Amino acid sequence: MFVALSVAYPLVVYWAMGRFEPRWLAVLLLVLALLRALATRQAVWLVAAAGAAVLAALATVFNQALPLKLYPALINAVLLVVFAASLAFPPTAVERIARLSEPDLPPSGVAYTRRVTQVWCGFFVLNGALALATALWMSDRAWALYNGLIAYGLIGLLFGVEWLVRQRVRAGHRHG
Known part of the structure; x- marks a missing residue:
């Protein structure tokens, strides 16, 4: 399910953009990045999760979709x-x-x-x-x-x- 969600991320975000505020979609981004980081336990994916956290924070604070994209x-x-x-x-x-x-x-x-x-x-x-x-x-x-x-x-x-x-x-x- 994790892999399918990762692959489908752009389509899920596109579908959800008209239905949910970007700040709520930021939760999806953060969860996805954290799951990948925890599943692989590789430093590079921890760094990616940190980058995703920054994007999620920006999407939450400004309630904009661009950071998610x-x-x-x-x-x-x-x-x-x-x-x-x-x-x-x-x-x-x-x-x-x-x-x-x-x-x-x-x-x-x-x-x-x-x-x-x-x-x-x-x-x-x-x-x-x-x-x-x-x-x-x-x-x-x-x-x-x-x-x-x-x-x-x-x-x-x-x-x-x-x-x-x-x-x-x-x-x-x-x-x-």
Whole structure:
């Protein structure tokens, strides 16, 4: 249920905006961020929860929806920091994930996962910028459409393209 609520956050906020004051929706944001932080117990999600708390406080004090709409941009920023930091302090985020299924990752695999981590960093920059732009300058409907549907489609597309590229890279290393 937690994962479903996290994914559906933009759609839930869009649906609720005309029905509830933003200060009450801020409770949803805070609960969602705290649950994620407690479930993972990772420092990065504690930082994200702190950021979400600031957004929730702003939504509560000013009774405005904008802070609630900034949450997807915040999550992209957090993920960008995590992935970019792993480039500076290896192993990269993607290498760590890859080693869960392939502990003896060859040097070519390490290089490949580094490149994929860089691609994800680029994605988080672009997706975060679009999430921010939709929150600041577009209608609530456009914000919900992008952050609640299109962004997830782009994530799925990136996963799919990366999987296809990985298959070709692996085949090239087996034959090369």
